[in-house]
Amino acid sequence: MEEVKFEVKNMECKSCANAIEKKLKSMAGVKAVDINLQKKMISIQHDNPNLCQDNFTCAVEDMGYKVQVV
Numbered sequence: 001m002e003e004v005k006f007e008v009k010n011m012e013c014k015s016c017a018n019a020i021e022k023k024l025k026s027m028a029g030v031k032a033v034d035i036n037l038q039k040k041m042i043s044i045q046h047d048n049p050n051l052c053q054d055n056f057t058c059a060v061e062d063m064g065y066k067v068q069v070v
């Protein structure tokens with residue numbers, strides 16, 4: 001299992017978090033998505049060897065969010 005973590009700068013509310021969670025969970029091989037709205041941190045567990053951090057950050061950026069890799 002791989003873990004990917006990054007910060008989403010402008011994730012401000014529960015509905016942002018829900019939309020991002022839904023998007024990430026729709027990606028192949030994603031097992032769990034943990035979102036900390038206070039810290040604006042996202043943690044993803046996946047077992048898809050074809051996905052790297054960029055695939056996840058790009059998916060979130062495509063939704064209009066600003067991602068910061070920490």
Ligand SMILES: [Cu+2]
Pocket residue numbers: 011012013014015016017
């Ligand atoms: Cu929001």
